[in-house]
Amino acid sequence: MDTDRSKRKKVIKNYEKPIQKFRFVVQLLFTLLCIWIGIEFFFFIQFLETNGTSAFINRPPGVDGFLPISSFMSFYLFIVTGEIHSAHPAGFFIFFAIVFVSIVFGKAFCSWLCPVGFISELIGDFGDKIFKKRIKIPRWLDYPLRSIKYLLLGFLFYSVFVLMSTVAVKSFLDSPYNLVSDIKMFYFFADISRTALIVLAVLFLLSIPIRNFWCRYLCPYGALLGITSLLSPNKIKRNVSSCVDCNLCNKACPSFIKVDRVKTVISDECTTCMNCVDVCPVKDTLQVGTVGTKKAINKKYVLAGVVGLFMLITGFGMISGNWQNKISNEEYINLYEDIDSYGHPTGTESVKRFNEDAIEKEKKQEINDLEALK
């Protein structure tokens, strides 16, 4: 029946050039940028390890982008108090840029800019070559697995919004642990434990047959962007009257979205990768468009929008003097000496401790203020 329908339709061929090559270049450039940041950070740590005697390399502020919890707390503090915390200010701007891009263009950060998303995609492509087809997890297992990332995000929200007061959040951001959390993260990977290595190896191996395993099931960033992307007015739209039900869009979608069954893709898993748009053989049938309007957005404008918004927000952080933190090299060297004593806060007990410390600090401050008035 479907074939009859497609025969009856006047098909105008889609000659628009695919955008995937550009997407690959953007992903590659951002991944190279992250590698460059990693190299600079390595030399900065060498500087600390040699007690400031080796050649000095500035700490690259972009490393803050790898501290999602600290960045999220900074963002929360900004919303409540209007203050941009000085420990990892670049993290605040990167976090803001990622969330803002998702509100405008959906979960595009995942498929355009995120280096982990890029690597997952390359591993997935390798898996496609080996298995010749994409393996889809059955729905009864897919849904519970997808909820894991939301549970992780929920735990973070609960810890910050419910268990911690604003003063406690600030106390965490001021803590020596937070100040050196980037260095701790470096050592997590540089001196990786056997357990962590096994976990990473399992994730890598699972990502070969199961495309985007980490992103789809575990990444809390993906969960957050999945939620904010639902607010985006710009979505993949299908023109039902010109669609020939060829099913190519479904096959191309890395997120297993049944694009050919809907008029507008409303899904927390859609990453605005535009693979579906590129493969659609009929002109103007699948496009990115603004909900409530008939206007389509050219693929190149989506590219420019995603990259441009990200650069604009992070660039504003740079030119406004809120990019590099104000921690001096001497302070870093002192903090580094005691780095092993700053434990990672885990569980509700640690959160309670931050609240207690914050109350204690407030009390001390009040006493000091009163004494100053005497």
Ligand code: SF4
């Ligand atoms: S629906 Fe289209 S844009 Fe969204 S993830 Fe699937 S292929 Fe990419």
Ligand code: SF4
């Ligand atoms: S690719 Fe999808 S939207 Fe385009 S004609 Fe085929 S089924 Fe329809």
